[in-house]
Amino acid sequence: xxxxxxxxxxxxxxxxxxxxxxxxxxxxxxxxxxxxxxxxxxxxxxxxxxxxxxxxxxxxxxxxxxxxxxxxxxxxxxxxxxxxxxxxxxxxxxxxxxxxxxxxxxxxxxxxxxxxxxxxxxxxxxxxxxxxxxxxxxxxxxxxxxxxxxxxxxxxxxxxxxxxxxxxxxxxxxxxxxxxxxxxxxxxxxxxxxxxxxxxxxxxxxxxxxxxxxxxxxxxxxxxxxxxxxxxxxxxxxxxxxxxxxxxxxxxxxxxxxxxxxxxxxxxxxxxxxxxxxxxxxxxxxxxxxxxxxxxxxxxxxxxxxxxxxxxxxxxxxxxxxxxxxxxxxxxxxxxxxxxxxxxxxxxxxxxxxxxxxxxxxxxxxxxxxxxxxxxxxxxxxxxxxxxxx
Numbered sequence: 001x002x003x004x005x006x007x008x009x010x011x012x013x014x015x016x017x018x019x020x021x022x023x024x025x026x027x028x029x030x031x032x033x034x035x036x037x038x039x040x041x042x043x044x045x046x047x048x049x050x051x052x053x054x055x056x057x058x059x060x061x062x063x064x065x066x067x068x069x070x071x072x073x074x075x076x077x078x079x080x081x082x083x084x085x086x087x088x089x090x091x092x093x094x095x096x097x098x099x100x101x102x103x104x105x106x107x108x109x110x111x112x113x114x115x116x117x118x119x120x121x122x123x124x125x126x127x128x129x130x131x132x133x134x135x136x137x138x139x140x141x142x143x144x145x146x147x148x149x150x151x152x153x154x155x156x157x158x159x160x161x162x163x164x165x166x167x168x169x170x171x172x173x174x175x176x177x178x179x180x181x182x183x184x185x186x187x188x189x190x191x192x193x194x195x196x197x198x199x200x201x202x203x204x205x206x207x208x209x210x211x212x213x214x215x216x217x218x219x220x221x222x223x224x225x226x227x228x229x230x231x232x233x234x235x236x237x238x239x240x241x242x243x244x245x246x247x248x249x250x251x252x253x254x255x256x257x258x259x260x261x262x263x264x265x266x267x268x269x270x271x272x273x274x275x276x277x278x279x280x281x282x283x284x285x286x287x288x289x290x291x292x293x294x295x296x297x298x299x300x301x302x303x304x305x306x307x308x309x310x311x312x313x314x315x316x317x318x319x320x321x322x323x324x325x326x327x328x329x330x331x332x333x334x335x336x337x338x339x340x341x342x343x344x345x346x347x348x349x350x351x352x353x354x355x356x357x358x359x360x361x362x363x364x365x366x367x368x369x370x371x372x373x374x375x376x377x378x379x380x381x382x383x384x385x386x387x388x389x390x
Contacts, residue, residue: 015234015235015238015239016231016234016235016238017231019234019238021317022230022231022234025230025317025320026227026230026231029223029226029227030227032223033219033220033223036051036056036059036219037216037220039051040052040053040056040212040216041216053212053215053216056212056215056216056219057215057218057219057287058331059219060215060218060219060222060283060287061284061287061288061327062323062324062327062328063219063222063223063225063226063283063324064222064280064281064283064284064287065280065284065307065323065324065327066226066319066320066323066324067222067225067226067229067276067277067279067280067283068086068090068276068277068280068281068304068323069304069307069308069311069319069320069322069323070226070229070230070233070276070316070319070320071086071089071229071233071273071274071276071277071280072086072273072277072304072305072307072308072319073233073308073313073314073315073316073318073319074233074236074237074269074272074273074276074316075269075270075273076305076308076313077308077313077314077315077316077319078236078237078242078245078246078249078269078314079245079248079249079265079266079269079270080248080249080250080252081166081170081266081270082168082170082171082305083170083171083174083270083273083301083305084171084172084174084175084178084298084301084302084305085173085174085175085176085177085178085298085301086174086273086274086277086301086304087178087295087296087297087298087300087301087304088149088152088177088178088181088296088301089149089152089153089273089274089275089277089278089281090149090277090278090280090281090284090295091178091181091185091281091291091293091295091296092148092149092152092181092278092281093145093146093148093149093277093278093279093280093281093282094281094282094284094285094291094295095185095192095198095281095291096135096141096144096145096148096278096282097141097145097281097282097283097285097286097291098197098198098201098285098291099132099135099141099198100135100136100138100141100142101198101201101202101203101204101209101285101286102117102135102198102201103117103132103135103136104136104201104202104203104204105117105118105200105201105202108202109121109200115128116128117193117198118200119193119194119196120191123188125191129191131191132191138205142282145278145279145281145282146275146278146279148278149274149275149277149278149281150271150274150275150278152274153270153271153273153274153275154267154271156174156177157266157267157270157271158267160173161262161263161266161267161270162263164263166252174301175298175301175302178296178297178298178301179296179298181296182293182294182296182297182298185197185293185296186293192293193292194293195292195293196292197290197291197292197293197294198290198291198292199289199290199291199292201285201286201289204218204286209286209289215287218283218286218287219287221283222283222287225279225280225283226320229276229279230316230317230320232272232276233276233316234316236269236272237316241265241268241269244260244262244265245265245266245269247260248260248262248265248266281295303326304323306322306326306349307319307322307323307326307327308322308323308359309322309352309353309359310322310325310326310348310349310352310356310359310360311323311325311359311360311361312358312359312360312361312362312364313358313359315359315361317361318359318360318361318362321359321360321361322359322360325360326345326348329344329345329348330345333345
């Protein structure tokens with residue numbers, strides 16, 4: 001019995017590696033990581049092919065956004081829950097990492113206090129708040145990166161799914177959640193830096209965050225996290241849990257009638273998605289160098305949904321494509337047309353919605369089906385038996 005259980009568990013975890021799409025995605029990801037590393041380390045700075053530290057940092061930011069998009073696609077594409085509040089889980093994971101980085105500054109801060117961050121000294125705080133305790137230890141901070149957003153998703157999801165809140169009402173509630181958290185984190189008395197947030201980070205695990213080697217390491221770590229997060233999500237959606245989730249998305253009432261406790265499946269997938277979003281936020285913060293309440297903005301959560309829609313919902317790899325494509329376009333547009341880049345991005349979303357309703361991944365699927373149909377037609381004999389007898 002135990003051997004059967006172990007075998008089925010291993011099969012559930014290794015199933016994504018047998019998929020063609022997963023093999024291609026991981027191959028492209030590893031190739032991209034290796035290429036950027038080689039062009040950064042081995043190519044001289046005066047060479048046009050050299051990838052500078054700023055570009056490496058920018059690519060790392062794109063990859064953290066891609067992991068966030070995968071987390072949103074897991075709940076929206078396969079569970080049918082349009083979450084407009086995943087920016088909150090992303091920001092909470094980022095704040096957990098930011099609190100650890102602030103504790104590492106110590107006496108090197110502007111005010112030289114060995115325990116209190118600079119903004120607390122400036123606001124005349126006497127002691128460190130209880131919820132900051134433990135963040136001077138890396139293992140505790142890294143655990144809270146997953147636990148804090150996961151716990152919030154567990155409480156919120158339990159109350160929402162038990163009450164059978166679905167559809168647009170659930171989307172509105174998730175947006176209200178992130179908006180409430182944004183207002184709370186803007187307050188100085190919350191102890192998270194107010195509207196300035198947390199910044200002026202110095203080191204991570206003893207490594208200088210301003211060094212090129214550390215930036216490259218963070219880029220590679222973010223790429224590995226994206227690959228592992230993708231594999232985990234594929235393992236979920238290809239398992240029995242994933243099939244029940246898809247059934248819930250397509251016909252929740254019928255799935256309940258078959259005897260499944262739908263709210264349990266919803267809660268589990270929702271919590272896993274929130275933890276992945278928190279991990280993305282934690283990888284984002286040391287590369288950007290700041291975390292503030294603007295990450296809780298409902299507009300940011302809506303933008304994440306647009307990444308997934310543009311890349312292709314319910315594909316996972318489409319979410320990665322959408323996140324990288326939109327954020328790269330944003331970088332380009334803000335440099336070329338700083339006063340009108342929002343209009344350019346809006347036009348891109350409209351064009352994709354009209355001409356690519358299933359996103360970029362949908363275009364790939366269409367071309368693949370067309371190629372398959374063409375090859376099948378080419379292999380078909382010119383004259384069928386019926387035509388010959390006629």
